[in-house]
Each structure stands twice: as C-alpha cells, then as structure tokens.
Amino acid sequence: MEDNTHLNKLVEKLGLKKASELSHAEESTKNGQNQTENATRPSSPQTAMETASLLQKLRERLGTQVESTSSIHPELENMHNEPRQNLIGGTVIGNEDSQCLYFSETYPDPFSYGDVILSDALHFSVHEARLISAGNETSEFDLDKALFIDTETTSCFGGTGTVAFLVGIGFFVGNDFHLEQFFMRDYDDEPALLEALDERIKTASMLIGYNSKCFDFPLLRNRYLMNRLPFNGETLFHFDLMHVARRFWKRRLSDCSLSTVERYILHIRRYGDIPGSVIPQLWLNYIQTGKTQPIPRILEHNRRDILSLAGLMAWLAQRVQVPRGQGFEELLDRCALIRLQMKCEQYAEAADIAEDLLQQTEYFPIRTECWKMLSDAYKKLGKMEERVQSLIHWAEEEKESVIPRIELAKFYEHQQRQLEQALYWTEQAIKIEPHNSNHLKRKERLHRKIKWTADFDYPNE
Amino acid sequence: MNIAQIIDQLQGNISFKQNLTTWKVIPAEPAQYEDFPEGMDERLIEALAHQGIHRLYTHQADAIKSVSRGENLCIVTPTASGKTLCYNLPVLQAILDNPNSRALYLFPTKALSQDQVHEIKELSETLQLGIKTYTFDGDTPTTARQAIRSAGQIVVTNPDMLHTGILPHHTIWIHLFENLKYIVIDEIHYYRGVLGSHLANIIRRLKRITSFYGSNPQYICCSATIANPKELAEKLIGEPVTLIDRNGAPRGEKHFLFYNPPVIDRELGIRKSSTKEATRIASQLISKDVQTIIFARSRLQVEIVTTYLKDMARRMNISEHRVCGYRGGYLPTERRAIEEGVRKGEILSVVSTNALELGIDIGSLDACIMVGYSGSISSTWQQAGRAGRRQGTSLVILVSSSSPLDQYIINHPEYFFEQNAESATMDPNNLYILTSHLKCAAFELPFTECESFGIDEHSTQAILEFLQEQRILHKVKGQWHWSVESYPAQDISLRTAAPGNVVILDTQNQGRVIGEVDYFSAPSEIFENAIYMHQSETYTIEHLDLEDRKAYAHSVETDYYTDAELKVDLGVLNISEKVGEPLHSRIWGELKVTWLPTVYKKIKFGTHENVGWGEIHLPEQTMHTLGYWMELSEELIKEAKVPKENLSDALVSLVNVLRQVVPVQVLCDPSDIRAHALLRAPVSQKPTLFLYERYPGGVGFSEKIFHQHYDIILAGLSLLESCPCRNGCPSCVGPAVEVGSQGKQHALQLAKILTQTREQICSIIKTDKV
Secondary structure (H helix, E strand, O other): OOHHHHHHHHHHHOOOOOHHHOOOHHHHHHHHHHHHHOOOOOOOOOOHHHHHHHHHHHHHHHOOOOOOHHHHOHHHOOOOOOOOHHHHOOEEEEOOOOEEEEEEEEEOOOOEEOOEEHHHHHHOOHHHHHHHOOOOOOOOOOHHHEEEEEEEEOOOOOOOOOOEEEEEEEEEEOOEEEEEEEEOOOHHHHHHHHHHHHHHHHHOOEEEEOOOOOOHHHHHHHHHHHOOOOOOOOOOEEEEHHHHHHHHHOOOOOOOOHHHHHHHOOOOOOOOOOOHHHHHHHHHHHHHHOOOOOHHHHHHHHHHHHHHHHHHHHHHHHHHOOHHHOOOOOHHHHHHHHHHHHHOOOHHHHHHHHHHHHHHOOOHHHHHHHHHHHHHHHHHHOOHHHHHHHHHHHHHHOOOOOHHHHHHHHHHHHHHOOHHHHHHHHHHHHHHOOOOHHHHHHHHHHHHHHHHHHHHOOOOO | OOHHHHHHHHHOOHHHHOOEEEEEEEOOEOOOEEOOOOOOOHHHHHHHHHOOOOOEEHHHHHHHHHHHOOOOEEEEOOOOOOHHHHHHHHHHHHHHHOOOOEEEEEOOOHHHHHHHHHHHHHHHHHHOOOOOEEEOOOOOOHHHHHHHHHHOOEEEEOHHHHHHHHHHHHHHHHHHHHOEEEEEEOOHHHOOHHHHHHHHHHHHHHHHHHHHOOOOOEEEEEEOOOOOHHHHHHHHHOOOOEEEOOOOOOEOOEEEEEEOOOEEEOOOOEEOOHHHHHHHHHHHHHHOOOOEEEEOOOHHHHHHHHHHHHHHHHHOOOOHHHEEEEOEOEOHHHHHHHHHHHHOOOOOEEEEOHHHOOOOOOOOEOEEEEEOOOOOHHHHHHHHOOEOOOOOOEEEEEEOOOOHHHHHHHHOHHHHHHOOOOOOOOOOOOHHHHHHHHHHHHHHOOEEOOOOOOOOHHHHHHHHHHHHHOOOEEEEOOEEEEOOOOOHHHHOOOOOOOOOEEEEEEOOOOOEEEEEEEOOOHHHHOOOOOEEEEOOEEEEEEEEEOOOOEEEEEEOOOOEEEEEEEEEEEEEEEEEEEEEEOOEEEEEEEEEEEEEEEEEEEEEOOOOOEEEEEEOOOOOEEEEEEEEEEEEOHHHHHHOOOOHHHHHHHHHHHHHHHHHHHHHHHOOOHHHEEEEEEOOOOOOOOOEEEEEEOOOOOOOHHHHHHHOHHHHHHHHHHHHHHOOOOOOOOOOOOOHHHHOOOHHHHHHHHHHHHHHHHHHHHHHHHHHHO
16 A cells, blocks of 8 residues: 555654654554554544544554654663763753753963964954944953853754753953853753853853854843743843954855854864754754764864854954054955944044055955045045045046046035036046936036036136 | 615616516614723723714623623624724723733734724824834834834734744743733634634644733634624634624615626526626716725636726726726735725725725725625625615625526525525644644743643643654653754645745836736636736736746737636545445545646627637646545445436535535535545546545545544435425535536435445444344
8 A cells, every 4th residue: 555655745744754764663654554444433523532543543644653752762761860971971060950061171371273372362452342343332342251152052043942952151261261061961951051151141241152143142042031040141242253254254255154264264174073054953863862972072063163253353353453454464354454444433544554455456356445445534534635646546547437537526526616627527437437317417517517607707716 | 976866766777677686675773872981091082082983882882891801702793883993992991001011913914904003003193192003924124023022012913924923933022922911813704714723723822922921811803794703713712702793883774686687598598797787787886976896706807897897987987097906916005005095985996806805994885796696695795894884875786697606696585685694614623733833832832741732631742742752842851842953833834825926027118017916826817828907907928937936918909808718637646544335435535636727718808709719838737635535336326316317416416515514524614625526536437526625735624524424424414305495505515507406306315325325234233233
C-alpha cells in the first residue's frame, strides 16, 4: 500500500519532521499499516476518548507508535542520572530552584589577538567613540565598565519562543580581559542563567555587542519578561559594533557579518569553527538526545565572538588616535573616517585628510568623494576662496561631472552675484545634461536677471 | 420623485407587475429609545449630542448595561442600526475612566478595519481627547509600529495579523496586553467553517497571553442575522455570552419584490436575460434620481451591468461618473473613493459583487436590485439591508436568472420568507487546526502539566505528549517548551488565499496598473485575447505571465466580452482507508482536482449572442485535497430500482443531499465541502459519489465523513423523507429542473437500500449472538 505519500503530506502539514528522521520509524510504519485496516469509529465528538483515538490515528499514520519516550530515544534513559556537566565541564551555579553552567577564563595582558593587543581597546576616549558613532551621543562611553556580550539562541527568527541558551560576556579588570559564559543544560536552567547575567549587568554601565540592538538585547528583554525576573539592562548605554562596522566597511567588504569583519580586518582565521547557523539545531539535539559532543565547540565559537568584539574595539582604538587618519592603512577606511568627521562637524580635520588623500590616490571614486567633502568642509569653515578653488579643480578633473559646475553656478549666482560667471558654469552643466529641466530653468532665470540688471542698471551689491 | 411615489407608480404598472411572483411589504418599525444608562461619562454624552444623538436605541442601551455587568456579549442587529456604538461607547467610557485602558478590535478584512478607524476617529475628535486609534496590519509602516504598540489605546487588526504578527511577539505588546479591557470581534458570521476553527484557536492563544499579563478582557461580538449567533460566539470565545437582539433602531417600510423576467420563447422556455432586465429596472431608478445598489453574481457581471448603466446614464444626460462598479480587484484607493462617493450621494448607482455585503460603510441607499439569487438566505437579507434609511420607504427587487435554483426561489417566495437564516457551523476542536495552533501557543508560552487548551485537560496533555514524541516540544520539570528552530505561525495560513495576485498592466500607458485578479481566477478571466473590463473600460489581454504574476493589456473598443469555459476533473491520488460495506464501499483519501479553461466565447453586448470563440492555451490548475467517496455496485442499483437512464440524476440528487447534511455532522461550513457525482469513476469504473474539501491539503473533514458514513446517509434519508417538496428543492436534492423530476424519488430509493442492507446485517449479527 502506498501509505507513504499520504504520511509525508500529513507530516508536512503538521510541520513535523519526516518520519524517516525519527528512530524506529520503519518498524512502526509497518505496524500502522496493519492497524489501519480495522480502524475503529470514534464516538461522540470532543471527548477525551475521541482525541485519544484520533491521536492514536495520527501516530499510526506518522509511523510513531505509542512507546515510552525512553524506548524511542534510549540515550535519554540515563540522561538525568549522570550529571551532564561532567561531559561539558564548567561549574554549576544558581539556587535550589534553578541552576546553570558557568565557565570563565582570563586573558592576561598583553594578550594578542590577530593584529591587536586586546587592552588597546581601553585607550578609547569618549571623543573618539563619538567620532566612530557618527556623532551620536556617547557621553556614557566607558570601556572600564563595559560588558561585551554575545548570545547563542534556539533560532534566528526571534519571537517569544526563542531562547538564549548561552550568553557570553567579556570585560576588562585592569588590563586583563575576563570572559564568562552562562550555559543552559535544559530549559529549566534559564532563570539561573538570567539571574547570574543580571548580577554582571548591574555592575556594568555599558553594553557592547554585534547587531545586539536589533537581536540580542530585545531577545534578552523578552526572556526576563517571560520569566518575570528583574532586568537591569534597560538603563545601560548600548554600543552596537555592527553599526560602526557598516560605517567603515560597507563599501569594502561583501557583507558586514562579524566573521567577515574578523577575517578581513583583524586577519583572524578560525579553524574547526562551527558555522553560527547550525548552532540552534545542535543545542536542540543535545537537549533531546543528551549528545554533549558539539557543546564544547559551541562554547568555543561564542568565546571567539566575544574576543573578536574586544579585538575590533582595540583595532579601532589603535587607529583613530593617530593624527590625520594616518592610522588607517586602507585609503577607503580613511575616506570613511572623513565622512564620520563631517558628521561630527570636525571640518578642519576632514579637510586636512581629504587634501592628503587627493595627493595620494588616483583612484577615481575616492577622489570624487574627497572633492565633494573637501568643498563642503571649506563651505562649513567659511573658506570661500578655498572652496571655489577646490570646485574648479574638481570640475577640471572631471569633465563629465555636473555637481561641481552647478555648485559653482549657485555660488556665483547667490553669493558673489557674478551672473555671467554663474551663466558660464550653468551652460557647462547643460552641455553634460542637455535635458535637465533644473539647469534649463537656472539658465533662463540667469538670462532674465542679466537683462534686468542691464535694463535698469540695477546696482550690483 | 421620491421612492414612495415610484412604488405607487410601479403598483399601477401592469406590464411590470405581471412578472412579479411576490410583492411583500415589510412594515415600518418605530424607534425604541432608552435614556443613557447611569454612570455614562458626561463628556461622552456631550459628544454624542454634538452628533445629534440624545438617546440610545434599546439594543445600544442593552449592550452598554450588559458590558457594565461584566458579561461577554453578542449583538445581532441589521445593517445600519447603529451597531458600532454598542461597542465604541463602552470602550471609550473605559478609556475616559482610565487612559491606560486598551481595546483590541478584530475585523475579518483590512478594508473593514480601515473603515472602522475612520468612524472611531470621528467620535473621538468630537471628544477632543485625542484617543489614539490605530490600524495594525500588513500595510502599517515599520516606523509607526513602535508607537502603536506602546501608545495605541484602540488597536484595530485582523485575525491573520494577530496570528502571525502580534501573539508570537506578545512581549513587545506588553502595554496592550497588561491593560486589555475589551476585545471586539465584528462580523462574526464571517467566521464559519475552517476560518472559524482557526479564529477560535487564535482566541484560545490570546487568552493564555492575557492571563499571563494578568488581564481578563471582556468580549463584544457582533453578527449579522444568522440562525445561531449566540452559539457561534460562544464557540469562538469559549465562554458564555449574552445575546443582544432587541433591535431598537427604526426601520422604514420595505417593499421586497420578486421579479421573474418574462418568457420570450415559450417552446424552449427561454426567459429574458436577468442582467438586461435588472439593468432596465435600474436605469429607470437612475432616471428618477433614486440612489440604488445593484448586486451582481460575478465580477464579470458587475462590469457588464456597469457598462450598460453608464451607457444609459449618458443617454439620459446624467454624468456617467455617477455610475460605478465595485468589486475585488479594484485598487484600494479606488475603492475608498467609490465608498465615499456613495456615502456623500455623489454616486447615484453602484454595481457590486458581494464585496459590499460586509459592513463597509457606504450609508444607506433607497433601492437595491439583486441580479440573481445569492444562494444563501442570510446574505440575501444582508444585501437587501443595504437599502432602507431609518425613515422612509425602500425598495428591494430580486431579479431571478433562469438557473434552476433561482427559478425555484422566485416561484416559492414562501421558502425564502419563512425560512430561518442559515446557521454558521464550525468546529473549534478540529484536530488538525487545533494541533497547529497548540504549536503556536507553545511557542508563545510554555505549557504546564495542568493546562488545557479549549479541550479537556487530558486531551490537551495527550496532544502535547504527541508533539513531544515528534520532538517539536521538549518537556522538562513539568513544562513543555517549543524546541524547533522554526517559527510556527508562519507556516499556518488561515485562508486559502492564493499565492499573490496577478496585476494587469496597461501597455499603452507606461505599464500603469489597471487592476488585479487572484491567482486561481487568472486563467479563466485574463487569458490571452480575453476582454478585461474595468469600470466598463474594455481592454484586451495581450499576454498572461502567470509565473511573474503579470498580465499585459491595452485598451480597445469592442462590442463583445469574453466568457471562458472551465473543465473540472477529479482523480484519486491515494487511498487512505477503504471499507467494503454491503453492496457498496466507503473510502477516504487524497484527491487531485483540476481546472482547465478550454475555450472562450465572445458574447455581444446588448444582444448577448455568441459571435465567436477561441481556444485557451494555459496549463491546468490543480489542487490536492482530501476527499471521501462512495462506490456503488451494480446490485445496489438494481435493488434500488433506478433505471439506467435516470442513474445520473439520481446520483447527483443523492450527493446533493449528503452535502446538505454533512456540515451539521462534521461541523464545517457548506462552502468548505464540494460535491461531485460520476456515473463511471476512472479506474473503478463504478458509479461514485464524491465529497471533497475545498482547502488545499484538506483539514480532515473527509476522514470524519468516512467514519460517520451511516450517520450521514441516515441524516440524508430523514431529510429526504421530511422535506415537504414534491420533486426536489434547494434544501434537499436541488431543484427538479436540475436533477430531473425523478431525482428525489430515486435518491430516496438509493439511500434506503444503502442503510437497509446494513440493518439486515446488524440483525443477522444480533441473532448470531443470541
């Protein structure tokens, strides 16, 4: 009998695992087939009896006979007899209601990680933090009391059914870096994990994570709420390194995931690392089957993530401090630095670096951006002569570029009232974009103004 | 000329009156008022006075009193009776008492929720307290969502959004759930069958969450007239409700006319087209400046009637913009504009599908014309309710088509006027649907050992254990936790909505979107060379790209429209269970249903003559679903004494009867099940009756029918025996014109043999035991 197509359909509809993925599936399917022949009629609806008999049918069709859980998964039998932490390591912490596993490690100074020494991160000042945050408020930035944080979760979707089963944190004590991890051996370990984590959060004043504003933090907030436990994280200053990474490397890297950034910026290669995407399934397998084998690798993955967060801070600290952006080896990074300085209204510094870059590179996209930022910086600084010079240079260099020409036209029309000059640059722009109605309107207006001035001998202010 | 004068005129019009089979006058009812109940906020009373409301109708007062007693309620009142005040007043009162109070409004569709927000905003503007009412649905911009979650005092949404967007993320809705006082579920008659089962389970999930946040909201349900509103509401919310149905709104006199178009060919019995007759009557009303709504049976018919009426309007020197079509497939902005036009009286005549049957606010009109019978008593009353202001007379005319059902209704007016409205059935404990939502519920909050989910504790635990065996849940320390990586609500769709609409682009107008058609209807509506009509503009379809969900069209002048013919086929994919019974067997399993548009006809406007045809070259569409079927043996047919030549009619009759009784037996909606009879089924070559589920994949009705095989035949038999009609009617086998004059008798004979053989065997078994 072709019972399998139907079976698979049902499995699909209920969103279950394929029968073949379950142990003992084959045997019980055979049993199921025999039993369907003399299936019984259910009695009046909505009684416990009916549900039970329908469930029995569901089981039969899915090929899972009623068996005690232990005989489906014999490995579960002894699971609770043998303390699982013996296989994973770590210490049990918590109270009598709930316990979780605790791991800690210290990385004494000077600890070198890739190209950096971790304690360099401590040199970050509030001022520099503001710069890499593109001008956002950072007055509470304080690395001495910062908690680097990263979670491993049961799914990447979020929602109330997603749990953070492993939370890793890192912090500096003096110049030494401390790393701690809290791990759930099962769902009932969660209160212990959350309480232990909140103890650490209480003493910190700042959180640093990667995509943590959108993912880790809201998820943790959910977990505290679902467990009705107090959470002291709401008031902490939150610094998301992914936003910084995007500001610097959006154009340079294919993506700004932590693993890409770590590999191409910090020059760190992980060997034998588990991809983050399989971690949820490994933990779910572990709680269901007791297979502890992948757990140490998950812990290692999480430790690496925390170290990379600190490493990234150190890498940035080393470079932002060097004057005139000289710390950044890559010119694209320096260009990103100018963008940030413009946002922080550090126009003089921005102009200096832009001038330097124009001396150093022939690479066209960088030059265009530098010209633009340079002329804007001069405008903000009120250096009109320099601004005009930079715009003229830009226009000469890029024969097909409209922006400098229009900027010049605006400048001569509104600021200098040199209408003929303005007309000249407008016509130049029209040569490049003959149908742009804005340019044509400007030209018309300029003609009108010129005529008006001539007719009435309008005094030139 | 006002409507009363027109009615007088019609009464004197002999040629019109001779086509009427009934002229029923439903007398006017005066308003029944009550004073504002004690304790109502002065500001609220003042705001109402501002809108000209100085007293309440009895049902409004009843509702407010019932709410203040802390009861859940179900309000049943006709269209335009001030139903929304029944729930808006208690909600606003609660918010005035405590600005932290929150209310959740559920409407079946997005269009209805937009409308509702509009209405509450109006009232709260008069209150000048800035009560924050927001719609939260798929169209809500991400930037606005945060504000809605934290500050929205009234959140208006639909079941789908509650299911996928709100419940699984309840922690970020903490402000709503902690302070939730009222849950308003409007148009509950819409939640029948499968959709009803889904909503009942979503409410179960909602209750777990409100109790987690310590709130215990009251439920206010509203329904159109159905046979069992209280029962439906109680099933939906799983709690007792108080029924409020003492309608105090005044009602003007209503004239309900059944019009049968005259016979034009006596020999063939051909009648004048109902479309043309209805259009003619409507145009007379237009000429007299009577605001009229015309309900047509299909989207195509809407366009045809609109075309005719616009043409007539032009000839009468009335702006053609005062005649509008309205149907699914128009763009939302266009629809909003039409609704407003009707409300303001700028639009004189609106032609609509049943899309306007639901509570979209278009105000009340003077007259309603139905082109053909809608197929259901309750929706006919709802459509009729669109005509009739609180004072003054209104006119409703049902123009029947020549279909057997229509002819039966038009010739048996008592069947319509004396019958109760249909009851709405649904099964909140459908095991498939319940299990799906139990999964979602476990994702939202872990289950504890003594918890129950709608059904009793023992059954709940049994399903939880089952899900644990499947490794979907994981039990530790007496709690079941969600333990799969996926997000369960995403995989469970509440409706059979097709995967994406096909948009129609105007190639002469830079690809402007003209309209849309749902995916499953596209092959029979917008095939290559089809004429697509939109507000009576005609376009021809150049190309249909089903994969990209696009159709390309350009505007043309034509004097014809197109109509496709559809071939429906059934095939057995897999047999789940087959049991041989005496002289027949019962089976359930998987079926493949296919639709294939084969040819189309070109039909001339005006004369409706067939002026050509073409082939449609499109792949067939298929749906896999579950079905139940019954194979009859030669002997059985011989026993039942059904002559060979009548067998086909007999089978159709019997399967129609079974389809009538199945919804009651397995608790689904009639529209959830389809019936089909084959004289020779493929493979078995036997006469076969099929009942199959309308939902892709099915939800298990077929298995229930299979197990209740004899109960269903017996129920069918008693329906046949008790139905007072002679040769068949829509309540049993279908009208005789459709199933032949012997259909009912033969179905009865078949049903008797089917059950007799079983009784004989039962008695043999009994005697054996003795």
